Amino acid sequence: MNGYGGNILRVNLTTGKIAKEPTPPELARDFLGGRGFGAYFLFQEVPQGADPLGPENKLIISSGPLSGLLIPGAGKCDFACKSPLTGGYAGASLGGHLTAEIKYAGLDSIILEGISPKPVYLFIDDDRIELRDAASLWGKGAITVEKALKDQLGEEFQIACVGPGAENGVRYAHINHDYGRQAGRGGVGTVMGAKKVKALAIRGTRAIPVADLDAYRRAARNLYDACKQSELLKPWQNLGTTMVVSWCDEVGALPTRNFSAGSFEGGKTLYGPVMREQIVVTDKGCFGCPSPCGKYSRTKRYGTNVEGPEYETIGMIGSNLGIANIEDVAQINFLCDEWGVDTISAGGAIAWAMECYEKGILTKAETGGLDLKFGNVEAVLTLIPQIAKREGLGALLAEGTRRAARALGKGSEKFAIEVKGMEQSAYATHSATAMLLAYMTADVGAHHNRAWAITYDLQVGRELVNADKVARVIWLQHIRPMFDTLGACRLQWVELNIDLELYPPALAAITGVERSWRDLELVSERIWNLTRMYWVREVPGFGRAWDMPPQRFYAEPPKTGVTAGKITSLDDVNKLLDLYYEQRGWDANGLPKPETLKRLGLDKLVA
């Protein structure tokens, strides 16, 4: 099948059975690949009520039809499973080079099923596929394991692996690849760890077939030319995602001390240019990327190397913890990578604990003697391994903010900054209604990847609540995840401002099927409704209450910074949801209406 590896690989870890089946053409037609394949297999194959950490859950690893081809940033890999953090849909995106290698090995998705009786790693060298003993790797850090496997197998192998956090069931453990790229959110690493799979090691040496080679090469060149001609290329290459640290600080969107404010008095020492000058060693790109956002760094104070920190990490474990030194942030980032936990959720959980401590809800006896004030770097450096090992206070924080707050009680639920059980990523949304709605409705919980609407808020009026704004969020929720479906990066469009219309000719030349953006948006809408129906199926009573933001964003205006005194009203929050449900064809409780499911061809699948 043109544009595809051509096979789905199933690995039953319980029995050790490994089997390939051809990728169904109708699956490619209706769900395209990547995130679409992940959502489909999850809904179809993981039984209702499955324990996220049990043998019935599956980890579905999918490339897309653009992955591994000459397309800017064609290195996006989708990881889907039932989330141990939220109990609903988890879909995490990984950059780097793994997804290209999956395609070169003749695969589209790898589905890990069951639970291995002992630690293993999955070895794939084209058609040679084996489960190998991983006893000597178990317990080791993710960066250490990647290096060990590369040394043993050779540089051509691409590695994805988990750290001790995943082995120990931290609910937001990640999957590491390429020394610092992660499938970070929702506990996809936790599921891999529960399955006793320490790593994947993949090499493929096959060519990916395309429908029209000449048209593909022309379309590819047009995409690269557009990127290289963009005047936004050089500044983006220089700073990557850290470009927005100063902007967020200036507009009141930089999460500060558990999102109690959106501007940080120590922010300037975290800005992109400071980091570039002080610690960045190398620019680091994903597969085929002309505009590498990855900044690989070395800290002088700690003597460690780390990819990043990128913006989300700077926000969540820098300003949100009251930490103002980029070397400290980089070191905490390194510990999260090596120990195998998501920097965003870890930052959110620790910020919550710091607020509890400062308010006297958590005592020094409960923190194991840690003086858990905002800004205490040593305390955070101590806590990351504790979380990964589930020791001391780490055992509570490893559960994620929502569970931790429910366990602690005493009013601490009010400052658990999460939606659907997922910690909010690094945009403060006291006064940015489109971004607030994006977090409320993202299909994994409070993550920015589905709709990054904060610049739009600033453009049209940050407090504005109307149908156009809601329509913009929905449009973003269709366009941006489409890139994760196709297996390529969205940032050439978002950050270099290249024309979206450059993609359909490339996709058509590769797959042999003409699709307009309107067609692609329809596929995205189908996937969006399927993930919604997954929540409906898995979470008893699921509905509107799950889309509500943390109280902080409608009841507690910041006391400092440029958004001081500003807050969205609860009425406006509800108005946002009413408009959103109406435009999506969902009922007042946020459930897709039967006619919506029918229009999208999902009625039989979800019946």
Next chain:
Amino acid sequence: MLRLYAESAKCSGCRACLVACSLNLFQENNPKKAALAILAHFPTPGTYEVKVCTQCGECAAVCPTGAIKQNARGAYYVDFAECTLCEACVPVCPENVMFVRAELAPAAWKCDLCGDCVAVCGTDVLRIGEIEAKA
């Protein structure tokens, strides 16, 4: 005389150049069949090293069948029909960018200076220029 130059410090390891190269040489999407190489030195020191053909001609000098010829651009290339996979060219290449992998292709391959890698490199690592006299 022209050759390809690489400034490794600017490389971000994306491998677009490798895919562009395999598309030119073999009309295939397959970076394992590229005529330049990126060596990744991670996690320490965290740098990439790009190896490219200098068009020194050592490979052509030792080829027993005369399969390595010069094209209109003055670049040495492998005439696939005349290569016997004897591998004599591989050890003499000073940059390790003379490739023989019988499981992947029925002939040796090397850079023919098509320039497609330069066209897709977003960080200006690669350029084609006159061969500079050795100091």
